Amino acid sequence: MSPVIDQFPSDVPDQPELVTQSRAGDVVTLTIQRPVVMNCLSFPTLKRFRLLLEGLKGDLSIRCILITGSGERAFCTGADLKERRTMDPERVSAVVRNIRALVDDVEAMPQPTIAVINGFAFGGGTELMLACDLRVAAEDAKIGLTETGLAIIPGAGGTQRLPRLIGKSHAKDLILTARRLQADEAEGMGLVNRVATRPELMVVARALADQIAGNGPVAVRAAKEAIDEGLKHSQEKGLEIEAACYAKTILTQDRLEALAAFAEKRKPVFQGR
Numbered sequence: 001m002s003p004v005i006d007q008f009p010s011d012v013p014d015q016p017e018l019v020t021q022s023r024a025g026d027v028v029t030l031t032i033q034r035p036v037v038m039n040c041l042s043f044p045t046l047k048r049f050r051l052l053l054e055g056l057k058g059d060l061s062i063r064c065i066l067i068t069g070s071g072e073r074a075f076c077t078g079a080d081l082k083e084r085r086t087m088d089p090e091r092v093s094a095v096v097r098n099i100r101a102l103v104d105d106v107e108a109m110p111q112p113t114i115a116v117i118n119g120f121a122f123g124g125g126t127e128l129m130l131a132c133d134l135r136v137a138a139e140d141a142k143i144g145l146t147e148t149g150l151a152i153i154p155g156a157g158g159t160q161r162l163p164r165l166i167g168k169s170h171a172k173d174l175i176l177t178a179r180r181l182q183a184d185e186a187e188g189m190g191l192v193n194r195v196a197t198r199p200e201l202m203v204v205a206r207a208l209a210d211q212i213a214g215n216g217p218v219a220v221r222a223a224k225e226a227i228d229e230g231l232k233h234s235q236e237k238g239l240e241i242e243a244a245c246y247a248k249t250i251l252t253q254d255r256l257e258a259l260a261a262f263a264e265k266r267k268p269v270f271q272g273r
Helices: 043-057 090-108 124-129 158-166 167-177 183-189 199-213 217-230 237-252 253-263
Strands: 019-024 029-032 064-069 072-078 113-117 121-124 134-140 142-144 194-196
Touching: 019 113, 019 217, 029 043, 029 167, 029 183, 043 090, 043 217, 064 072, 064 124, 064 134, 090 124, 090 134, 113 124, 121 124, 124 158, 134 183, 134 199, 142 158, 158 167, 158 199, 183 194, 194 199, 217 237, 217 253
Parallel strands: 029 064, 064 113, 072 121, 113 134, 121 142, 134 194
Antiparallel strands: 019 029
């Protein structure tokens, strides 16, 4: 049985319509399909999302993953609070564990991930986008870790990922005030990598994904690993990790293809091996 399945009570259904998957070339898009409730994360939505990630993790023919929400109002607004009010404490704990696990799953994907923020990203939705490698936001998107306004704290990695991304002072400002950022301010802090008009949002995100997908897949995954793992240690240890990741690229056919393409003045065709 799937390891993810084992982490859910048996009565939580797997509903494929809640998170959809589409593929165009080397790029996959995952879309939360709950626009009426701001793409919040119900228990069945968490299950479907985590199962899709589990299936994609081993498919290294996929070179980049886009994550977004359906509709024009919200990327994701975190936990489904209406659902939560009907739950006993044990089930609430199981939901919280799986929100954390989903965010960890996203961060652990070997392929680069891009959050396409098409509207509100609050609470767990912001934590979901923080777990992605890059973030592209619509110019009218709003972003915030709003939990302290609900008398709780971010519980899916927000207190740890946000300061590592934008610095401790900015992170404390956002978390302690629970304020909501406009996309341009988020970009200025380094929280968002690109801002686009709403009609151009997916175009800009897809162009970024295609730029990543056009590079050597083994090298891209190795670079991501070197950065993520290296930041967990001292710089000295990080340099050792970088060297080990670099070694993974030396014997690849892609590296030889890159050298041949340079000599022949043509674009390389990478095979991911």
